[in-house]
Amino acid sequence: MRINVLSKGLFSLIIDKGRVGKQREGFCESGPMDSNAYDWANFLAFNLDGTPCIEAIGEMQIRVDEDCVIAVTGREPSLDIDGIAQAVYQSQKVSAGATITFKSALLGSKAYLAICGNWQVPKAVGSACTVVREQLGGLDGKGCVLKDGDCIEVLANTRVKDNAKMRTLAQQHIDDYGFIESIRVIPGYQFTSFSTVAVRTFETSTYTVSSSIDRMGFRLTGESVASDIENMRSEAIHLGAIQVPGDGQPIVMMRDRQTLGGYPKLGCVSPCDISRLAQAVPGEKVNFVFQDEEEARADWLLMTSRRRRLQGEIL
Amino acid sequence: MQAFGCIKRIVTAGADAIIVYFDGANLDEANSACHQMLAAIDAKQEHIAHIDVGKKPEGDTSTRWSWLRECVPSYDSLLIIFDMALIDSHGVYLALRELDAENIYRLSTASEQRVKTSVVEIPVWYGAPNASDLSIVSKKTSLSIEEVIALHTSTTYKVYAVGFSPGFAYMGDIPEALKCARLGTPRKRVPKGAVAIADRQTAVYPSESPGGWNLLGLTAFDMLLHKDQHSESRLRAGDVVKFVSITEQEYKAGLQVEL
Known part of the structure; x- marks a missing residue:
């Protein structure tokens, strides 16, 4: 089966785990x-965990040349097939020749499209993930983002029978992407080198998501939280690390972050909240709350077991 | 988490990661300690992978670190990322303590021997027009351009860490006299193969990228090895590197070979 990219939207790329x-x-x-949305998309499209899918910003349009099953997820996503609105967070049967249009309602948020089958995309350094900066992954393996006219080959999945029960994630179980709830942060790295005042400031202030947000990091603006450290050796940056450069404005490090860096860090955003933060758009306000690692682990175990239970019920 | 052995501090990094900082009389020692621990962890994983392949698993397979997701070393620190479903940070700490000290020691002598036998030579066309801050470096250091080149090629350097971008190797220490601060404003584009210095460090830009280091010249030495769909860093932490000065013609000839 061939997937033709009719319109790439603003920024769409092939990703996997x-x-x-x-x-x-x-x-x-x-x-x-947004790994939560990615996992759900593959599950709902009858794919194994880790199957490539499309992460899209803006409205993307594709055409398929064979019957297939797809699923669209993300933050407030929408889907239409041949101009008719269809439910998201649900397996959708699509007929050969149909045009699929999907997007997130918020400009800057990502929508995920999973297509059932075996994606014929090259793996570069063990993954199909597109990293433009590293010239790695994607359709050509050299880091090109999707463009109009691109064609992705997906082989039919023979394991999925025609009469397979379609899968739906009920509305009330879809992740909440709002920011009424604070983003949980685990104190770590150079946390103790920040003054009590700086830590309190960080926890009690509201930060605004700036327009400098990309796959490397999300720059926030708000009250300054400078640390006493002037010079430190570069060290590994974990996913969600909150680094604070000299100007005191925090940057949350995301998936495509550089591996090493020398700015002091307050700790890391909880794995439970990183997907939610990754879907924030410029101008949104976020608050942070510190949480110790035991609590964070308990929350995470609850979250993952809840997801497993839901998937078991849907099957 | 109490420090032990050549560990200075162990702190939480995130919910599913801890970072270990190493001690030593100088950076070189701390860096070696870091890589000894990493080698011991890697050896443990390989040993167990080997047992898994065999039909009859021998030894205690319950010691398997199936919870280990990734280790990321740097100058004097090691980030250890684990699977929260299988272990908590205290469990990781206990596992590190259990790592056989003798095993670490044996590995360290073996890896030092390996290093001694291989010095990687990187040929540099110093002063290449599109990659030269030689006059700036000359001003900053009060050395002549010839002295800058002579100093940079005068000694071998150790690869302390690979990171920031694929294949980017942080090497040091450059002679004190050559020490110079980063550029005030980073360049938007540094060409691939640019050889650069900043503070007491030196490096080669593996691909075209932005950068704020002082450029000395160009090399045709490719920092990434490309095989089919696989790329890997040509230099590893612990490798020993020496820069040698070559002419423009030799550089261009080298470029042909690398292509």
Whole structure:
């Protein structure tokens, strides 16, 4: 089956789970910005975990030349097939020749499109993930983002029977992407070198998501939280690390972050909240709350077991 | 988490990661300690992978670190990322303590021997027109251009860490006299193969990218090895590197070979 890109939207790329074990050679982790939505998309499209899919900003349009099953997820996503609106967070049967249009309602948020089957995309350094800066991954393996006219080959998945029960994630179980709830942060790295005042400031202030947000990092603006450290040796930057350069404005490090860096860090955003933050758009306001690692682990275990239970019920 | 051995501090990095900082009389020692621990962890994983392949697993397979997701070393620190479903940070700490000290020591002598036998030579066309801050460096250091080149090629350097971008190797220490601060305003484009210095460090830009280091010249030495769909860093932490001065013609000839 061929997937033709009719309109690429603003910025869309092929992603998968990312590169594991290569950060020590300088290759960034990469992977889906919103891993929750990515996992759901593949599950609902009858794919195995880690199957490539499309992460799109803006309205993307594609055409398929064979019958297939797809699913669209993300933050407030919408989907229409041949001009008729269809439900998201649900397996959708699509007929050969149909045109699929999908997007997120918020400009800057990502929508995920999973297509059932075996994606014929090259793996570069163990992953199909597109990293433009590293000239890695994507359709040509050299880091090109999707463009109009591109054609992706996806082989039919023979495991999925025609009469397979379609899968739906009920509305009430779809992740909440709002920012009424604070973003949880685990204190770590150079946390103790920040003054009590700086830490309190960070926790009690509201930060605005700036327009400098990309797959490397999200720059926030708000009250300054300078640390006492002037010079430190570069060290590994974990996903969600909150680094604070000299100007005191925090940057949350995302999937395509550089592997090493020398700015002091307050800690890391909880793995439970990183997908939600990754879907924020410029101008949105976020608050942070510190949480110790035991609590964070408990929350994460609850979140993952809840997802497993939901998937078990849907099957 | 109490420090032990040549570890200075162990702190939480995030919910699923801890970072270990190493001690030593100088950076070189701390860096070696870091890579000894990494080698011991890697050896453990390989050993267990080997057992898995065999039909009859021998030894205690319950010691398998199946929770280990990734280790990312740097100058004097090692980030250890784990699977929260399988272990908590205290469990990771206990596993590190259990790493056989003797095993670490044996590995360290082996890896030092390996290093001694291989010095990687990187040929540099110093003063290449599109990659030269030689006059700036000359001013900053009060050395002549010839002295800058002579100093940069005078000694071998150790690769302390690979990171920032694929194949970017942080090497040091350059002679004190050559020490110079980063550019006030980083360049938007540094060409691939640019050889650069900043503070007491030196590096080669593996691909065209922005950068704020002082450029000395160009090399045809490719920092990334490309095989089919696989790329890997040509230099590893612990490798020893020496720069040698070559002419423009030799550089261009080298470029042909690398292509």
